[in-house]
Amino acid sequence: MELRNCRKCRKLFISISERNICQECCEKKEKNYDRILEYLNKNPNASVEDICEATKTTKNNVAELVKNEKIALTVSFEYKCEICGKKIKMGKACPECKKKVSNELNKAIDKVKKEEGEAKARDLATKFALNLRDKQKGRR
Ligand SMILES: [Zn+2]
Ligand SMILES: [Zn+2]
Structure with missing residues (x-):
């Protein structure tokens, strides 16, 4: 549980999950x-x-x-891709950005898997997903 400001009305509230409103x-x-x-x-x-x-x-x-x-x-x-700003009609990002992101992620995970093992790689995957989401939030 954590105290957050609602993204819409800015009111303080207690967040029990990933919710930000x-x-x-x-x-x-x-x-x-x-x-x-x-x-x-x-x-x-x-x-x-x-x-x-x-x-x-x-x-x-x-x-x-x-x-x-x-x-x-x-x-x-049409609206903008959340990463590159190109006009799209479906999903959050254009196919190119989606591909780029998942390629980068897979590469990073593979590397960690080899060097530090399976558990660390899973850790990274979760962190990466959270990071990306925060980055996209900031762009709005
Ligand atoms: Zn609110
Ligand atoms: Zn894009």
């Missing part, structure tokens, strides 16, 4: 997501502008859901 914002987000999902079920070909207007949400919220692969849009909707 407070309970209130989390609930708001869930409701938002439900609304968007419901709207998309009824209007599968809705544009992003339609979704924002009908569900009182922002393009950023919609982009976040697409990035996390929670929703899929039939219309074309």
Whole structure:
């Protein structure tokens, strides 16, 4: 457990897991997501502008859901790769960056495995994933 500032409203809250937003914002987000999902079920070909207007949400919220692969849009909707900034339509990073990151990680893990053993390599994999996430957070 640790005390953190909510990423959305900046309020202090006690984080029990990996969460970086407070309970209130989390609930708001869930409701938002439900609304968007419901709207998309009824209007599968809705544009992003339609979704924002009908569900009182922002393009950023919609982009976040697409990035996390929670929703899929039939219309074309582009946003930036979190690493290089190139326009993409799916996932958090473009295929090139994804490949680069996993190549780097595999190389590093292989090296550690040879030099320091399996357990250390697993350690590194976890740390690397956390690092990357923090880096991406800072870019927003
Ligand atoms: Zn909050
Ligand atoms: Zn990229």
